[in-house]
Amino acid sequence: xxxxxxxxxxxxxxxxxxxxxxxxxxxxxxxxxxxxxxxxxxxxxxxxxxxxxxxxxxxxxxxxxxxxxxxxxxxxxxxxxxxxxxxxxxxxxxxxxxxxxxxxxxxxxxxxxxxxxxxxxxxxxxxxxxxxxxxxxxxxxxxxxxxxxxxxxxxxxxxxxxxxxxxxxxxxxxxxxxxxxxxxxxxxxxxxxxxxxxxxxxxxxxxxxxxxxxxxxxxxxxxxxxxxxxxxxxxxxxxxxxxxxxxxxxxxxxxxxxxxxxxxxxxxxxxxxxxxxxxxxxxxxxxxxxxxxxxxxxxxxxxxxxxxxxxxxxxxxxxxxxxxxxxxxxxxxxxxxxxxxx
Numbered sequence: 001x002x003x004x005x006x007x008x009x010x011x012x013x014x015x016x017x018x019x020x021x022x023x024x025x026x027x028x029x030x031x032x033x034x035x036x037x038x039x040x041x042x043x044x045x046x047x048x049x050x051x052x053x054x055x056x057x058x059x060x061x062x063x064x065x066x067x068x069x070x071x072x073x074x075x076x077x078x079x080x081x082x083x084x085x086x087x088x089x090x091x092x093x094x095x096x097x098x099x100x101x102x103x104x105x106x107x108x109x110x111x112x113x114x115x116x117x118x119x120x121x122x123x124x125x126x127x128x129x130x131x132x133x134x135x136x137x138x139x140x141x142x143x144x145x146x147x148x149x150x151x152x153x154x155x156x157x158x159x160x161x162x163x164x165x166x167x168x169x170x171x172x173x174x175x176x177x178x179x180x181x182x183x184x185x186x187x188x189x190x191x192x193x194x195x196x197x198x199x200x201x202x203x204x205x206x207x208x209x210x211x212x213x214x215x216x217x218x219x220x221x222x223x224x225x226x227x228x229x230x231x232x233x234x235x236x237x238x239x240x241x242x243x244x245x246x247x248x249x250x251x252x253x254x255x256x257x258x259x260x261x262x263x264x265x266x267x268x269x270x271x272x273x274x275x276x277x278x279x280x281x282x283x284x285x286x287x288x289x290x291x292x293x294x295x296x297x298x299x300x301x302x303x304x305x306x307x308x309x310x311x312x313x314x315x316x317x318x319x320x321x322x323x324x325x326x327x328x329x330x331x332x333x334x335x336x337x338x339x340x341x342x
């Protein structure tokens with residue numbers, strides 16, 4: 001059986017039975033006319049997609065037409081029973097033509113006759129609508145079930161994706177929570193200045209590495225004489241969130257000149273390996289941008305801070321979902337002297 005897809009939407013079709021009968025309508029306490037009927041529209045191009053066979057689509061469409069045609073005819077009978085002439089109603093298309101029915105002439109005994117005639121017409125109309133509704137009920141319930149089944153499948157898939165994303169996030173945060181990150185701030189780079197600019201006008205360069213994987217470039221032999229040895233830092237290593245907070249504070253402090261971050265290759269590779277060991281294949285740049293609170297651009301896999309957003313723009317989710325607080329503002333205490341030969 002070939003499976004197709006059709007869009008359906010539930011429509012509440014207004015009847016306006018009382019209005020159509022005009023001044024000849026007499027309310028009856030024991031008769032409550034329906035204000036609307038519910039039907040699934042099959043022939044339109046909008047609504048919720050539902051899988052079905054071609055035979056089912058045709059059967060649903062035919063049931064829609066039959067149901068609304070029956071109610072339309074019942075409306076016409078009700079209208080004529082109240083003295084109307086020449087009315088046509090098409091609830092499927094939403095069209096119709098009728099004249100306003102005036103109130104009956106006040107002849108002797110007119111009120112009793114008008115009430116009796118209106119009540120009989122209303123009861124007949126109500127019975128016809130109920131018969132049409134009952135005939136249409138199996139199709140409406142069938143579509144209800146089909147839609148409910150599809151919604152349940154979609155909801156289960158969405159929950160599975162949400163759980164997967166949550167688990168993935170937790171694994172990435174495990175890597176981010178490690179206290180392994182160090183950095184050193186170099187002098188303003190003269191070679192980064194434009195021609196004619198004074199030395200020191202270039203951006204501040206920052207080397208970032210891991211305490212458990214000291215890069216060869218941070219070899220104390222490559223540092224300037226008298227500089228501190230980054231292999232033996234005087235400060236505790238940072239988590240990734242604390243590192244980001246310090247780097248952004250430095251970026252704000254150096255807004256005029258700017259900063260250039262250089263991430264150690266071994267440190268980047270270690271992050272990717274640790275994520276992969278947890279079952280998450282991700283590049284270092286992807287990991288950093290997913291974990292970071294602020295905006296970062298990526299050039300050659302080297303995350304660089306984007307200038308702070310205007311006030312009121314709101315932060316992105318922080319590392320570990322716990323915010324960036326707890327480490328204080330940026331201080332020079334995490335700069336390990338010299339520039340390690342950078």
